Amino acid sequence: MIAEIITIGDEILIGQIVDTNSAYIAKELNKIGVSVHQITSIEDEKDHILESLKNASNTANVVIITGGLGPTNDDVTKRTLCEYFEDQLILNSDVLEHIEEIFKRIKHTPISNLNREQAMVPSKAAVLHNKYGTAPGLWFKKDEVVYIAMPGVPFEMKALMEIEVLPKLKKEFDRPFIHHKTIRTYGLGESAIALRLEEWERNLPHHIKLAYLPNFGMVRLRLSGKGYDEGELKTSIELEFEKIYPLLKDIIADTAGEDEELSLSLQNAFIDKKSTLAVAESCTGGLLAAEITSNAGSSQFFKGGMVSYATQVKEEVLKVSKATVKKYSVVSRQVAEEMAVSARQLFKSDYAISTTGNAGPEKGESDAEVGTVYIGIATPEKVYAEKFELGKRREQVVKKAVNKALEMIYKELVTR
Known part of the structure; x- marks a missing residue:
């Protein structure tokens, strides 16, 4: 079963906003066995719009449209849909009542004729109730192709997908199962991994595919399969994973769920072991703590952190020895270790991570080359730090350092 997503809006095409709707829709469709073969952004x-709808109908069973359904005069999508389906707009009293209720209960402003216009819907469309907004979703069917139009406001679109669209698609279509297994690797680039997997990949069953997903010092390998027998599908993917593991065992950090980031794997491991974590950051500037706290529930294990960007703060707040800084420089194994120990003591945590380095573009207070980063780990039994050379571009250095720090503390925790 194939879907195409069409996002409508000049603001996407000029880069004013980032199209996050398509990513969300594609993930949700994938979960119910619908494969997205194309995503198109148009003015x-x-x-x-007419050309895009016609082209999509030639290849897709489901065409999902977001955007262009607002109350402004420049939104032409609804009128264009009427032309495409040879239809006309009619007043939907339920939608009008909903709009009036929203203005009465939430907006506290007079309702305008433009807002009332949103209650005019194509007569051939099934109306999808927009719980949080005034523009309803629309469901059409023509020549065995389903067309779904939703507003582009993300929280409105997501509610429509969850409450209206996904349940109707499940009823409408017989869908295959889609299953994924993700392996996270560190320390080897995409091309080098591909060479190791060349023969294995050549012998993959036709219903299983491998995707390489590189991201600042790590590569995720996603095995994906599609089939109508869920048990057989999961078994076949597990068998392929058993074959791939010996080929990459020295660089595999962990296996994850379809959308699970390392920060979530780390969180689950800390909560499972009833342990706590703190951070002391320098070159990562708070991004490490931000990544750790990006998941709901992180307060169950994360005590807190400090961005000790200046040497003075390292010395006066984290109590890093001035003698250590003078002898080894602020970018050193010794300073990273003292930072981690102090963070663990300061926040009364079981574990602590520290980062100190030279992200560039200039050397700064230390003579260490740009891209040099030390990451320290303090545990209940020991403290250590490792040195990394993470490139010359500032953004690359910082993001690689964050990923490497997460990898190090994760390995430290799960191998205990």
């Missing part, structure tokens, strides 16, 4: 213009 809010009649001929362009």
Whole structure:
């Protein structure tokens, strides 16, 4: 079963906003066995919309449209849909009542004719109730293809997908199962991994595919399969994983769920072991703590952190020895270790991570080359730090350092 997503809006095409709707929709469709074969972003213009709908109907069973359904005069999507389906707009009293209720209960402003216009819907469309907004979703069917139009406001679209669209798609179509297994690797680039897997990949069953997903010092390998027997599908993917593991065992950090980031794996491990964590950051500037706390529930294990960017703060707040800084420099194994120990003591945590380095573009207070980063780990039994050379571009250095720090503390925790 194939879907195409069409996002409508000039603001996407000029880079004013990032299209996050397509990513969300694609993930949700994938979960119910619907494969997205194409995502298209187009301007809010009649001929362009008509052409995109026609092209999508040639290849897709489901066409999902977001955007262009607002209360402003420049939104032409609804009128264009009427032209495409040879339809006309009619007043939907339920939608009008919902709009009036929203203005009465939430907006506390007079309702305008433009807002009332949103209750005019194509007569051939099934109306999808927009719980949080005034523009309803629309469901059409033509020549065995389902067309779904939703507003582009992300929280409105997500509610429509969850409450209206996904349940209707499940009823409408017989869908295959789609299953993924993700392996996270560190320390080896995409091309080098591909060479190790060349023969294995050549012998993959036709219903299983491998995707390489590189990201600042790590590569995720996603095995994906599709089939109508869920048990057989999961078994076949597990068998392939058993074959791949010996080929990469020296660089595999962990296996994860379809969308699970390392920060979530780390959180689950800390909570499972009833342990706590703190951080002391320098070159990562708070991004490490931000990544750790990006998941709901992180307060169950994360005590807190400090961005000790200046040497003075390292010395006066974290109590890093001035003699250590003078002898080894602020970018050193010894300073990273003292930072980790102090963070563990300061926040009364079981574990602590520290980062100190030279992210560039200039050397700063230390003579260490740009890209040099030390990451320290303090545990209940020991403290140590490792040195890394993470490139010359500032963004690359910082993000690689964050990923490497997460990897180090995760390995330390799960191998205990």
